[in-house]
Amino acid sequence: MSFWKKLEAVDARVIYLILWIAIGIPLLTPLYLPLSISPDTVAYHKAIEALPAGAVVAFGMDVSPAGYGGELGPQARATAYHLFTKPVKIVFLSFWETGAPLIQDVWKNKFVADAMKDKKYGEDYVNLHWIPGTETGMSSFAEDVWKTVPADYKGTKLADLPMMAKIKSVNDFAMLICIETGTPGGPEYLRQWQARNRNLKMLVGSLGVSVPANIAYVASGQYMSILRGGRGATEYQYILKIVTPTDVQGADAMTMSHVVVLIFLAIGNIGYLAIKAQKGEKK
Amino acid sequence: MLETGRVAQLFFLIVICAAVVYFVETARRGKLPKLRKVPGLDAVEEAVGRATEMAKPVIISTGIGGLTDVTAPQTVAGLSMVGYVARLCARYGAELIAPARMPYVIPVETEIIQTAFNEEGKTEEAARAADMVHYLSDSQFGYTIAYLGLLQRRKPAAHIMIGGYWAESLQLAEVGFNVKAIQIAGTANTHQIPFFVAACDYSLIGEEIYAAGAYLSKDPVQVGSVAGQDVGKAIALVLIVVGILLTAVGIPVLTNLLRS
Amino acid sequence: MSFYKRKELPIVITTLTALLMIFATYFKVPEAKSASTTVQTWMLVMVNFAVVVGFLMVIRMHKKRIDKRQPGDRSWLFSVWLIIVLIAYVLLGIYGVESTRTSAPTNDWSFNWVYTNAVVALDSAMYSLLAFFIASASFRAFKARTKEAAVLLVSGAITMLYNAPAGSSIFGPLAPSFNDFGEWILNVPNMAGFRGILIGAAVGAISLGIRVLTGRERGYLGAGE
Numbered sequence: 190m191s192f193w194k195k196l197e198a199v200d201a202r203v204i205y206l207i208l209w210i211a212i213g214i215p216l217l218t219p220l221y222l223p224l225s226i227s228p229d230t231v232a233y234h235k236a237i238e239a240l241p242a243g244a245v246v247a248f249g250m251d252v253s254p255a256g257y258g259g260e261l262g263p264q265a266r267a268t269a270y271h272l273f274t275k276p277v278k279i280v281f282l283s284f285w286e287t288g289a290p291l292i293q294d295v296w297k298n299k300f301v302a303d304a305m306k307d308k309k310y311g312e313d314y315v316n317l318h319w320i321p322g323t324e325t326g327m328s329s330f331a332e333d334v335w336k337t338v339p340a341d342y343k344g345t346k347l348a349d350l351p352m353m354a355k356i357k358s359v360n361d362f363a364m365l366i367c368i369e370t371g372t373p374g375g376p377e378y379l380r381q382w383q384a385r386n387r388n389l390k391m392l393v394g395s396l397g398v399s400v401p402a403n404i405a406y407v408a409s410g411q412y413m414s415i416l417r418g419g420r421g422a423t424e425y426q427y428i429l430k431i432v433t434p435t436d437v438q439g440a441d442a443m444t445m446s447h448v449v450v451l452i453f454l455a456i457g458n459i460g461y462l463a464i465k466a467q468k469g470e471k472k
Numbered sequence: 473m474l475e476t477g478r479v480a481q482l483f484f485l486i487v488i489c490a491a492v493v494y495f496v497e498t499a500r501r502g503k504l505p506k507l508r509k510v511p512g513l514d515a516v517e518e519a520v521g522r523a524t525e526m527a528k529p530v531i532i533s534t535g536i537g538g539l540t541d542v543t544a545p546q547t548v549a550g551l552s553m554v555g556y557v558a559r560l561c562a563r564y565g566a567e568l569i570a571p572a573r574m575p576y577v578i579p580v581e582t583e584i585i586q587t588a589f590n591e592e593g594k595t596e597e598a599a600r601a602a603d604m605v606h607y608l609s610d611s612q613f614g615y616t617i618a619y620l621g622l623l624q625r626r627k628p629a630a631h632i633m634i635g636g637y638w639a640e641s642l643q644l645a646e647v648g649f650n651v652k653a654i655q656i657a658g659t660a661n662t663h664q665i666p667f668f669v670a671a672c673d674y675s676l677i678g679e680e681i682y683a684a685g686a687y688l689s690k691d692p693v694q695v696g697s698v699a700g701q702d703v704g705k706a707i708a709l710v711l712i713v714v715g716i717l718l719t720a721v722g723i724p725v726l727t728n729l730l731r732s
Numbered sequence: 733m734s735f736y737k738r739k740e741l742p743i744v745i746t747t748l749t750a751l752l753m754i755f756a757t758y759f760k761v762p763e764a765k766s767a768s769t770t771v772q773t774w775m776l777v778m779v780n781f782a783v784v785v786g787f788l789m790v791i792r793m794h795k796k797r798i799d800k801r802q803p804g805d806r807s808w809l810f811s812v813w814l815i816i817v818l819i820a821y822v823l824l825g826i827y828g829v830e831s832t833r834t835s836a837p838t839n840d841w842s843f844n845w846v847y848t849n850a851v852v853a854l855d856s857a858m859y860s861l862l863a864f865f866i867a868s869a870s871f872r873a874f875k876a877r878t879k880e881a882a883v884l885l886v887s888g889a890i891t892m893l894y895n896a897p898a899g900s901s902i903f904g905p906l907a908p909s910f911n912d913f914g915e916w917i918l919n920v921p922n923m924a925g926f927r928g929i930l931i932g933a934a935v936g937a938i939s940l941g942i943r944v945l946t947g948r949e950r951g952y953l954g955a956g957e
Contacts, residue, residue, distance in 0.1 A: 201868040222898035258856025290838040322776040329772040343834040402662045440897040447896035482758045545940040575789040610786040613858035646865040660933040670873035678929040679936030704935035
């Protein structure tokens, strides 16, 4: 078998091993590869910066453990940090039962905890935890917050949370930030929340794989902007000046994995063309 | 009386509904619209035949969506395919395995398979329909890892995935490729379609999965509704073209109308 | 046939409920909105019971595997382990709710610890397998066999380089132009394709909805005529 044919028939495990090594190097030590900031991340940051004092923001932590562990955790932490540095009121909630426990994990982050120090629970932020029912739950919440969620994550009635006195429906929110893994996520919020409150601004923290689909909603103006996966999270952290070596390692690993896949593509195509040329010669 | 911002929506909903009902009724009276060829659907019988020849199972799944949320149409489309594939398996004598995620989909799937086998006269196999449906896990990746194990152990000759798939789509497709199964996959989740196109032999894109039931069964109701769908798409196309032209010359009348 | 087994009853319930929801969405009738919210609240309660169904089904299924174990096959041990972990985590959740006297078990450190260090970690590990599968799938699929495949290959390569955090930096002074081109691919051809699929899928879902509402789609009720 010729060299090129052997290359084409290479065991997938060889590819996995090379990729594993390439991703592993930056995870052991950050390489500090250059990072450009995309316009979407700048727009995302600007949208939160422009929030007026006292604005009510819904923070939808609609994530799965898988999404949170990789790309959405850094997005959520950076967004929460930014919001806590602003004089706004934050309602944390989740329509994913797996996302609700992670709200408290976000609060534990060093930067977020620092920013939260001067904030008072019940007056500046609340955690409504998991709201069941996926899109039906979103619709019900949008119509009547108090009927859908009688108490917060500790069982405290909404009547005992001062900031909830004026939050009765989706019309009382100025902005929704949805950190989403999948369904229910952004499109469901559009149908149930933004359809009822046309003035509701939406920002979405998206997985990298969902960016091509979500970009359509940004272009139509339904989303103000999106964070593009793990890369968007690191860019946002750079803007907020809260980037850590671990975050840099994530971005470097992403670059390395992309470069390795591109090298495989190049080799694969060179091999294919070489085999095709050889077959042409034999004729 | 009408909600602000919903008038145009309601109007188009009524128009599309009327088109669907019209074409369904026309189809029931014998005027079946012609459906274009969909290679992926034509390959289903070939895939089941291959499995019979190789004495290997057919694995078919309806995705990880349920029947109670926005993913329900995709799951229903998948169940429609399960019925068709079950009939083929009964006819040709191929083993059928149907991994499932949502507990409440299982009784529906079991009954569909049982009926399909009964209709083909295979009453003994029909009685074991419950054994053909494997409940793997309610958790997305618990389901995925169990499914991957199933693919590796049983090495199916045909692997059919029609329904709502998310992050697990490429994992299932790649392992299906590694075990040398012929793969036919389709989903309406736009972010997963590229993975199926890259990794599977045949793929159904977007609403081709909704047309699958109609295409395979030639049931007048389903075929008629596919034609009605196309009216909806034609309306969208006209609106896009007219909207572009009007917006280009600075006339926002259509945009304002659609927002009303 | 028993009244409860007839398919007409669920079809009538489905149709009436859907018509109520549609009416409440499009018309400003407070009574309809209130009824719609009430129905949605009922749905939320019913959905929660599905969790119990799932729990019982898992136990039943794995008990069957344990009962049907064959000599030499040790996979039934995984079923035993699964049942132990399942029951233990449920008990931990109940303990979390009772010990903190709150409605969420996540207020208890032990439940949270298991969730963060086991569930999140394992799920993330599974999700990370995608990186490897993408590499092998790309190696196989992105071959310039035809003109269309060559266009796909080139645009895919450009998009990958654009998405890599340091990808555009290899172009030095041309990096901004490269970024603009990457944005163009994402915002023009990619968006056009996705919009078409989105519109088609949405119309398809409407059509299926009409079939369900008019009782012509019975697949979700089980096989039938």
